[in-house]
Amino acid sequence: MDITPQQILLIIAGYFGVLILISRLTSRGGTSDDFYIAGRKSPWYVVAFGMIGASLSGVTFISIPGAVGAGGGNMAFSYLQMVFGYLVGYLIIATVLMPIYYKMNSVTIYQYLEKRFGKVSYKVGSSFFLISRIVGASFRLYLVALVLHGFVLQPLGLSFGLTVVITLALIYSYTFAGGLKTIIWTDTLQTAFMLIAVGATVYYIGSSLGLTLYKIPDAIADAGYGQIFFFENGWFDANNFYKQFISGALIALVMTGLDQDMMQKNLSCKSLKEAQWNIGMFSTILVIVNLLFLALGALLYIYAETNGIQIPERTDRLYAMLSFEHFPAGITICFILGLIAAAYSSADSALTSMTTAFSIDILETEKSNKTEKEKSKQRHFIHFGFSVILAMVILVFNSYLDESAINSLFKAAGYTYGPILGLYAFGILTERKVIDKWVWIICLLAPIISYILNLNSEGWFGGFTFGFLILLVNGLLTYIGLLLISQSSKSKLTSR
Numbered sequence: 001m002d003i004t005p006q007q008i009l010l011i012i013a014g015y016f017g018v019l020i021l022i023s024r025l026t027s028r029g030g031t032s033d034d035f036y037i038a039g040r041k042s043p044w045y046v047v048a049f050g051m052i053g054a055s056l057s058g059v060t061f062i063s064i065p066g067a068v069g070a071g072g073g074n075m076a077f078s079y080l081q082m083v084f085g086y087l088v089g090y091l092i093i094a095t096v097l098m099p100i101y102y103k104m105n106s107v108t109i110y111q112y113l114e115k116r117f118g119k120v121s122y123k124v125g126s127s128f129f130l131i132s133r134i135v136g137a138s139f140r141l142y143l144v145a146l147v148l149h150g151f152v153l154q155p156l157g158l159s160f161g162l163t164v165v166i167t168l169a170l171i172y173s174y175t176f177a178g179g180l181k182t183i184i185w186t187d188t189l190q191t192a193f194m195l196i197a198v199g200a201t202v203y204y205i206g207s208s209l210g211l212t213l214y215k216i217p218d219a220i221a222d223a224g225y226g227q228i229f230f231f232e233n234g235w236f237d238a239n240n241f242y243k244q245f246i247s248g249a250l251i252a253l254v255m256t257g258l259d260q261d262m263m264q265k266n267l268s269c270k271s272l273k274e275a276q277w278n279i280g281m282f283s284t285i286l287v288i289v290n291l292l293f294l295a296l297g298a299l300l301y302i303y304a305e306t307n308g309i310q311i312p313e314r315t316d317r318l319y320a321m322l323s324f325e326h327f328p329a330g331i332t333i334c335f336i337l338g339l340i341a342a343a344y345s346s347a348d349s350a351l352t353s354m355t356t357a358f359s360i361d362i363l364e365t366e367k368s369n370k371t372e373k374e375k376s377k378q379r380h381f382i383h384f385g386f387s388v389i390l391a392m393v394i395l396v397f398n399s400y401l402d403e404s405a406i407n408s409l410f411k412a413a414g415y416t417y418g419p420i421l422g423l424y425a426f427g428i429l430t431e432r433k434v435i436d437k438w439v440w441i442i443c444l445l446a447p448i449i450s451y452i453l454n455l456n457s458e459g460w461f462g463g464f465t466f467g468f469l470i471l472l473v474n475g476l477l478t479y480i481g482l483l484l485i486s487q488s489s490k491s492k493l494t495s496r
Helices: 005-026 032-040 044-055 058-067 079-104 111-116 119-158 161-174 179-208 216-222 239-257 260-266 273-308 316-327 329-362 373-402 403-429 437-460 467-484
Strands: none
Touching: 005 119, 005 161, 005 179, 005 329, 032 179, 032 329, 032 373, 044 179, 044 273, 044 329, 044 467, 058 273, 058 316, 079 111, 079 239, 079 260, 079 273, 079 403, 111 179, 111 403, 119 161, 119 316, 119 329, 119 373, 119 403, 119 437, 161 179, 161 239, 161 273, 161 329, 161 373, 161 403, 179 260, 179 273, 179 329, 216 273, 239 260, 239 403, 260 273, 260 329, 273 316, 316 329, 329 373, 403 437, 403 467, 437 467
């Protein structure tokens, strides 16, 4: 029996009812400290598990499985090479960055930049994060809204605009009061739903193909999807091991260690030691979860080929297409809940982190003499404001940009992490002082030059493409620029 849009809507309503209940329970008597860093009382193992859902957005939920067979299967399990690189990045975060943040007793990680360089650097770092998060969160929510609208709300007569408003209203409803104190627990629930969805789909496909758990790896290898390591074609291959491994380390370093969204959860742990345990457990689980996603992707292709189902041109739509059109109702429900969980666990923490960064870094609310009630009122207004901004950006995506333009904009937003990487690398690896008022120029030029290099790399460098390595180039250009406007720490700079 096919599941109806009305039934799906009831399931979604029940799901958010649980999230709102958790919000009510966790936000009672909450203060600014609870909203920003959960009172620094979060159990590290709960944070670690919940971070899985936040790191794997709705885009990842549908894209990683689809990537396995993209281009005729040549990608296979190559993504694991990047995941192994993540482990190096997480090791640096746990041993280098976390001690700095905890020593400073930071609420936002960009407070380090003020202490190390000055006010302008501080504002620049936080502003780049906000730009990236606005575009990134809008992009991820846009893709999920398309799926929900197309399969659930449009058949009920709702417009896409109303779908977006409902989506953001739901996120706002369970995050505005409790903030991170609520997010820690809702992310845990949402990670569980996401893993249940993947596990149930793997089990169903395996059963329908007559595969036991132990036979699945052999079936994946026999179908040509099991290759993990790619060394054959050198640096010109997008799947090259060294390219993917180094990129993975850099991505983990900047998109977790230098990202307020992810590090805000780590800073809510009771101590540095527990935060380091959190990173260790999180990175271990993340490898296992990504392996599960890739196995799911291979099984989706095998299922489609076995049943004569045409693979969609956009392979990241394969999981959704099979779930809605070919799988039984139980698996469809699991997919919907898993997709919503993956998307919202990323979006709700993004909204909370943007509220935190804007309040603490840009407005410097905590340095004011306002009462707790006044701070709470201002924080709620900022939280609502960012909800509106996300809704507006999503509607702009839908009305004025085609798919390729949106993807390009999403990738361009990633260039904002290069200057942050350069700032932290220069601050940690050197003791030199910079002319603070010029830092914004360096941080603006570096991503522009990086974008031009990446755009023309094939023609200029004999077919070579940077891929995610452009992040390293971006950070290096920032580092060199800062070096040019710096002096030895023993010298006196005439202008800061």
